[in-house]
Amino acid sequence: MIPVGCEPSAFDNGRLGRVARTSTLLTQGTAMTDDTAGTALQLRSLIRADGELELSLQRVPIPEPGPEEVVVRIEATPINPSDLGLLFGAADLSTMQLSGSATQPILTARIPDKLIKAMAGRVGQSLPVGNEGAGVVVKAGASAAAQALLGKTVALIGGAMYSQFRCIAANQCLLLPPDATPADGASCFVNPLTALGMVETMRREGHSALVNTAAASNLGQMLNRLCLKDGIALVNIVRKAEQETLLRQQGASLVCNVSSPNFLTELTDALIASGATIAFDAIGGGKLAGQILSCMEVAINRKATEYSRYGSATHKQVYLYGMLDSGPTELNRNFGMAWGMGGWLLFPFLQKIGSSAAQQLRERVAAELKTTFASHYTRTVSLAQALSPEAIAVYGVRATGAKVLINPSLA
Amino acid sequence: MIPVGCEPSAFDNGRLGRVARTSTLLTQGTAMTDDTAGTALQLRSLIRADGELELSLQRVPIPEPGPEEVVVRIEATPINPSDLGLLFGAADLSTMQLSGSATQPILTARIPDKLIKAMAGRVGQSLPVGNEGAGVVVKAGASAAAQALLGKTVALIGGAMYSQFRCIAANQCLLLPPDATPADGASCFVNPLTALGMVETMRREGHSALVNTAAASNLGQMLNRLCLKDGIALVNIVRKAEQETLLRQQGASLVCNVSSPNFLTELTDALIASGATIAFDAIGGGKLAGQILSCMEVAINRKATEYSRYGSATHKQVYLYGMLDSGPTELNRNFGMAWGMGGWLLFPFLQKIGSSAAQQLRERVAAELKTTFASHYTRTVSLAQALSPEAIAVYGVRATGAKVLINPSLA
Numbered sequence: 001m002i003p004v005g006c007e008p009s010a011f012d013n014g015r016l017g018r019v020a021r022t023s024t025l026l027t028q029g030t031a032m033t034d035d036t037a038g039t040a041l042q043l044r045s046l047i048r049a050d051g052e053l054e055l056s057l058q059r060v061p062i063p064e065p066g067p068e069e070v071v072v073r074i075e076a077t078p079i080n081p082s083d084l085g086l087l088f089g090a091a092d093l094s095t096m097q098l099s100g101s102a103t104q105p106i107l108t109a110r111i112p113d114k115l116i117k118a119m120a121g122r123v124g125q126s127l128p129v130g131n132e133g134a135g136v137v138v139k140a141g142a143s144a145a146a147q148a149l150l151g152k153t154v155a156l157i158g159g160a161m162y163s164q165f166r167c168i169a170a171n172q173c174l175l176l177p178p179d180a181t182p183a184d185g186a187s188c189f190v191n192p193l194t195a196l197g198m199v200e201t202m203r204r205e206g207h208s209a210l211v212n213t214a215a216a217s218n219l220g221q222m223l224n225r226l227c228l229k230d231g232i233a234l235v236n237i238v239r240k241a242e243q244e245t246l247l248r249q250q251g252a253s254l255v256c257n258v259s260s261p262n263f264l265t266e267l268t269d270a271l272i273a274s275g276a277t278i279a280f281d282a283i284g285g286g287k288l289a290g291q292i293l294s295c296m297e298v299a300i301n302r303k304a305t306e307y308s309r310y311g312s313a314t315h316k317q318v319y320l321y322g323m324l325d326s327g328p329t330e331l332n333r334n335f336g337m338a339w340g341m342g343g344w345l346l347f348p349f350l351q352k353i354g355s356s357a358a359q360q361l362r363e364r365v366a367a368e369l370k371t372t373f374a375s376h377y378t379r380t381v382s383l384a385q386a387l388s389p390e391a392i393a394v395y396g397v398r399a400t401g402a403k404v405l406i407n408p409s410l411a
Numbered sequence: 412m413i414p415v416g417c418e419p420s421a422f423d424n425g426r427l428g429r430v431a432r433t434s435t436l437l438t439q440g441t442a443m444t445d446d447t448a449g450t451a452l453q454l455r456s457l458i459r460a461d462g463e464l465e466l467s468l469q470r471v472p473i474p475e476p477g478p479e480e481v482v483v484r485i486e487a488t489p490i491n492p493s494d495l496g497l498l499f500g501a502a503d504l505s506t507m508q509l510s511g512s513a514t515q516p517i518l519t520a521r522i523p524d525k526l527i528k529a530m531a532g533r534v535g536q537s538l539p540v541g542n543e544g545a546g547v548v549v550k551a552g553a554s555a556a557a558q559a560l561l562g563k564t565v566a567l568i569g570g571a572m573y574s575q576f577r578c579i580a581a582n583q584c585l586l587l588p589p590d591a592t593p594a595d596g597a598s599c600f601v602n603p604l605t606a607l608g609m610v611e612t613m614r615r616e617g618h619s620a621l622v623n624t625a626a627a628s629n630l631g632q633m634l635n636r637l638c639l640k641d642g643i644a645l646v647n648i649v650r651k652a653e654q655e656t657l658l659r660q661q662g663a664s665l666v667c668n669v670s671s672p673n674f675l676t677e678l679t680d681a682l683i684a685s686g687a688t689i690a691f692d693a694i695g696g697g698k699l700a701g702q703i704l705s706c707m708e709v710a711i712n713r714k715a716t717e718y719s720r721y722g723s724a725t726h727k728q729v730y731l732y733g734m735l736d737s738g739p740t741e742l743n744r745n746f747g748m749a750w751g752m753g754g755w756l757l758f759p760f761l762q763k764i765g766s767s768a769a770q771q772l773r774e775r776v777a778a779e780l781k782t783t784f785a786s787h788y789t790r791t792v793s794l795a796q797a798l799s800p801e802a803i804a805v806y807g808v809r810a811t812g813a814k815v816l817i818n819p820s821l822a
Contacts, residue, residue, distance in 0.1 A: 085721075118745055121712060121715065121719070284744060285744075290739075301532060304532065308532070310496075310754075310756055313759065320744075320748075323744065326744075328701075328741045328742060328743050328744070329741070329742040329744060330739045330740070330741055330742075331739060331740040331741075331742070332739050333695060333696070333731070333734065333737075333739070333740060334529055336754065337731075337754030337755070337756045337759075338754060338756075338759065339753055339754050340751060340752070340753035340754075341751070341752045341753065342750055342751035342752065342753075343721075343747065343748030343749060343750050343751075344748070345721055345748045345749075348724065348748075348749065
């Protein structure tokens with residue numbers, strides 16, 4: 001059961017009216033008649049020592065904001081690829097079993113024995129999930145900054161978003177434009193800031209064009225829009241003909257399909273055309289990252305006039321930002337010595353560039369929320385529905401384009 | 412045949428006397444009686460389009476120095492692992508064939524078909540070889556800097572050292588201490604600056620201890636001496652029990668043997684003891700580089716109090732500086748997202764730190780030439796002997812500890 005003030009059926013007549021009423025209800029402190037009074041649902045992921053993953057909806061107290069904090073009723077929170085690791089751990093989803101009640105389902109699955117060791121750091125901890133989301137500020141602390149947000153629609157990041165209510169520092173909220181819904185702002189951070197972060201990394205490390213893999217993903221399409229808008233050459237790597245078509249329809253000129261028999265030649269040509277010497281790879285496993293480095297080296301050497309046994313002096317970089325293929329990464333190292341590979345994560349990147357630079361990126365996201373940085377969802381589900389095997393079959397397979405939005409305020 | 416002035420038999424009575432006489436002879440321009448007058452031998456490596464590698468000794472004119480240049484009679488030049496790539500390309504050394512004369516032998520070998528493509532950049536070019544060496548300045552340009560070196564023993568770097576004479580800018584010579592022979596100074600640059608460069612890279616990238624593989628090599632032993640002297644914790648990775656013994660006898664306390672059944676546990680313990688989060692790997696291929704990252708992550712997480720699905724926030728770095736194993740590098744990526752891997756080369760590193768910092772490193776090498784940075788050789792050979800299958804069986808197999816010195820002034 002969810003708190004009265006959050007019943008969506010009662011508040012379907014426009015954003016501001018709904019917000020005001022809810023806010024009032026909650027700030028007055030409603031006297032509930034059952035033992036769920038003052039509590040709300042939060043999705044939790046727990047891995048037991050015996051290797052069982054358990055996803056459940058726990059009742060937790062609705063938080064009280066401190067002076068500088070606000071409480072946001074989360075109405076839209078996406079299931080990003082970056083959420084799946086915390087959500088499912090290393091569980092084998094073919095072993096899923098559903099139990100519990102319709103409103104508080106429990107989903108279990110087995111972690112394969114050989115993968116349990118890698119999960120040791122989280123065994124026994126009931127962990128909240130959900131990197132980002134958006135909603136309406138329904139309680140605010142005493143400070144002016146917090147009070148100013150009361151009733152406003154904001155986007156937020158910081159984990160535990162698969163919750164009906166989330167308490168957060170007021171200065172961490174991104175105020176959305178007046179015409180934006182929580183669904184518009186739900187994916188305000190991870191994908192938009194990742195796309196901007198890739199371009200920013202490219203610039204800061206001295207490259208002028210870039211490569212992205214899994215390029216037909218929501219993130220990939222967004223990066224394509226961003227690069228088109230900013231006039232940056234982008235080499236899009238996809239694995240299916242329909243993804244190639246999709247990106248070309250969206251204006252991409254350099255699209256390479258790994259399924260093509262001439263993939264390496266086509267990639268080399270695209271690297272020559274673009275001059276790209278940095279790549280962002282969402283796949284991680286297999287040979288692709290190394291192939292990108294090799295083709296970059298071939299592309300660079302097309303212009304070389306002198307032999308160097310150490311390869312070109314031009315630094316070639318691949319960052320792995322995902323692991324759609326969790327198998328080993330294999331590098332054939334036929335790309336000289338001027339190369340680098342590493343992990344790329346949004347939060348350490350934002351920390352590195354500092355709060356002022358990060359704030360500029362955030363402001364650009366807000367300004368282009370419905371254009372460059374728009375996200376599209378396959379379906380919207382409640383917290384309980386998010387634990388159904390049927391929904392997991394959509395969002396758990398990491399299929400390009402199938403993105404699910406949770407609305408925790410749905411019954 | 413080698414020029415008269417360079418016959419070593421005529422000048423075996425002490426450095427300075429020998430130098431003065433040779434210098435005089437050469438600067439006067441000796442009138443030779445055969446068609447080799449004014450020429451000297453230079454080792455060349457040529458890969459033909461049909462996949463044949465040819466090593467030969469070519470007669471080239473003895474260079475005339477420009478005003479700021481000197482000509483050095485090379486008397487000691489090492490065959491470093493870093494020379495083997497240019498020397499042999501991708502040739503299969505089991506196909507070696509010797510022809511030519513005793514003084515100008517020609518050695519041929521086949522490049523396997525599948526590796527010819529990688530050699531395309533150098534096909535048809537007769538390339539001089541030899542990164543570094545030392546010898547006596549026998550001709551000097553008009554400038555004061557050049558004249559000051561006349562008769563002096565200097566060390567130099569810059570390629571083409573497998574030559575009887577090498578012309579070079581005076582300001583690129585490292586003047587050796589008066590009591591140092593060319594053999595003492597032959598390996599002044601590559602190994603000493605690489606060892607110093609690794610420690611400098613460690614410091615500049617924010618690490619406090621380091622790992623080295625192939626740690627019983629000449630370079631590895633030097634790095635061990637350097638770290639002992641500077642009080643830096645070094646994890647030495649070797650592959651044989653006798654190498655472990657050798658390093659321990661030289662004072663190393665952290666030595667891990669990949670052949671041990673408990674290698675990964677022992678490496679993890681050494682990483683905990685040292686706190687090393689950066690490694691330099693000479694192997695390149697196989698799983699070792701990835702295993703080092705994995706063990707670093709385990710070592711770091713021993714102290715972790717909170718689970719992070721992205722792994723520890725501590726950056727872990729492996730630089731590949733050699734390729735003793737030219738097979739693919741395999742990374743299992745069970746070490747979180749805060750990691751990097753890349754190529755590490757001495758010259759780009761020196762360029763990056765700038766000439767003033769590089770000069771400081773060079774001065775330290777000169778000061779500790781016979782202690783920290785002393786090199787040891789298995790044997791000394793002439794240029795012609797360097798092309799014998801028997802010598803190649805020693806230096807071509809990249810066996811730890813078997814280092815060969817060429818003295819091009821030997822008949």
